[in-house]
Amino acid sequence: MPSSPLPDGHAATLVLDQLTLDRRDGDGRSFSILAIPALTLEPGTSLGVSGPSGSGKSSLLHLVAGLITPSAGRVSWGDTVVSALAEGERDRWRRRTIGFVFQDFHLVPELDVAANIALPASFSSWRLDAVDRRRALDLAEQMGLADPRRRAAVLSRGEQQRVAIARALFGKPALLLADEPTASLDAARSEAIGALLVEAATRCGASLICASHDAALLARMDRRLDLTPTPAKHAT
Amino acid sequence: MNPFPMLLADLRALRWTAPAIVLLVAIAIASGIAIGAQERALRQGSARAADDFDLIVGAPGSQTQLVMSTVYLQPDALPLLDGRILQALAQDERVAAFAPLGFGDVSRGYPVIGTTAAFAGRWGRIAPSEGRLFAAEGEAVIGADVNYRPGDTIAPSHGTAGSQGRHGEDSEEEHAHRHEGHGYTVVGRLPKLGSPWDRAILVPIESVWEIHGLGNGHASEAATSDAPFWHAGTTRTGTPPETIGRIGPPFDGKRVPGVPAIVIKPKSVAGAYALRAQYRQGGTMAFFPAEVLVSLYGALGDIRSILVVASAANTVLILLSVVLLLIAVNGLRRRRYATLRALGAPRSYVLLVTWLGAALLIATGCILGLGLGLAATHAVSGLVAARTGLALSPSVGIGELSQAAMLCLVGSVLAALPALASYRAPVLSGLRAD
């Protein structure tokens, strides 16, 4: 349950080791999408991932979240080798550990703002208790979403993005992954949301990885990873 | 795990398609149920109507036609039996009771049937709900649904086969064929039998004979012939007139007029078979109405089987197309379910959401179909009752319930197909899908 004290709710060290992700192109030739020899992210640290479009920022976040498995190498979170977990366990690990802000938000249009934010609670518990409900409303308010009863279908892109962030924060994740969280926001809102993300992560001691083109957001991060391809990456 | 917020969101996303699916399934289920329940109701109702007709004797011809005319009172021209058989039956050891049935006259569209008071009272099984049974010529006892009242005078008309007027209404046709100067006084009303006989006017067979100028079949004929019964319209209800001749068996006149049918109540089963065997020869036919009904039910059952198979095939086709539709819908929702997985939902959650959604639609359809089927059966039974007077009491039996439950089960299992398709979908390709 999201509101209960989580045994593994506190950030652990994220280690990427000899991580590569290959895909086959249309002709069946294998090409590399991502290759990260080594990366260690201390608990509670934030990492900004930059790079041009198609450089593999989203793919990296998906790998870390265990949504895809690497072609080689491993992803580990503390003692857990995420890339080696079975699918069911990975789902459970993800539910307890990760808060994901998708690049395309992926809200449920028929549900209202509050229900979208609290949706992850329904994966593990039958009833949404008062604390969780309060938390969903608080998050909506923090995100500047005035009316938590509005359906997601009618929200603007900027509003949808804020709901997506609130949803990611709802489970008090130990690792917050945000895929271009400020891409649809105006400058003022970008600033506020960037600050909020960092502040939320710091408050719950979570690690934070942001993929972004937004220099201001990247500047807030403790560390940076640039995925801009070197010519060598496309060898093979 | 609580799949319901997502389930409701999914159903809402279907909009009008959801009620349409429910309705489709409901109609498919309802047709199957209505066919089964209606056939059973028809069978029970028609069997009940034949209750007091143990053995029927008639002139050779169609047994089915004779059953239709005697039990269900379908107007038809029937050949006559020799009246002497009535005398023979009165002597017969094996006969507990018998009654001639004379058809042909109508009044306000109701058939006027000549018989004995004993048969009008169904061999003592029923007593009039108002007044009394007829006790003399010129008296009539009416079925429960006849819109005359005790004390009314009924002027019979000669029925023209096939053209039976609307029940309860005078018609031009009747008026033209009225037996002038003849009338019956209603002395009682029978309780509801739930058969076409509820719409019959029962009079002494003697009166029917006399109206047609055939005498009255009794030895005392000469003595009473100068006190014609049609003046009996003036007799008081409640007091059987003494002056008028005896009615009912034995029919001991020198010349007993013919009748189209005789109902016999045998004393024993053995006697019944012996009587049937005897009257199957010598210019008569005899049979148990049950025999005719059994063969009719056989035909009815065959039709029912065909209809049931056709409607079951229909239902399965509809269920299949609903499942295909849901598979297509879930295909379009790949991203939606992948998102849930990416947010940490286990596969079983997605399975539950998709399966429950489909099963809920199908199960709702089944339950609605059950109600709809019952309503349809009642409507059809009402129509049958209005047309024939045959009271049907349709009910949903174990058969229909298990049929609906079976289809519901099949539907739920089929509903797992779209759910499994979503269950197996890889998360990320779903996220990238549009």
Ligand SMILES: Nc1ncnc2c1ncn2[C@@H]1O[C@H](COP(=O)(O)OP(=O)(O)OP(=O)(O)O)[C@@H](O)[C@H]1O
């Ligand atoms: N399953 C796949 N098969 C083939 N190619 C893939 C697959 N998944 C991702 N790619 C390719 O990998 C590359 C990296 O994609 P990714 O979405 O990670 O880029 P990105 O850095 O997030 O770009 P953007 O800034 O536009 O969001 C792209 O060229 C994409 O086409």
Ligand SMILES: [Mg+2]
């Ligand atoms: Mg991306």
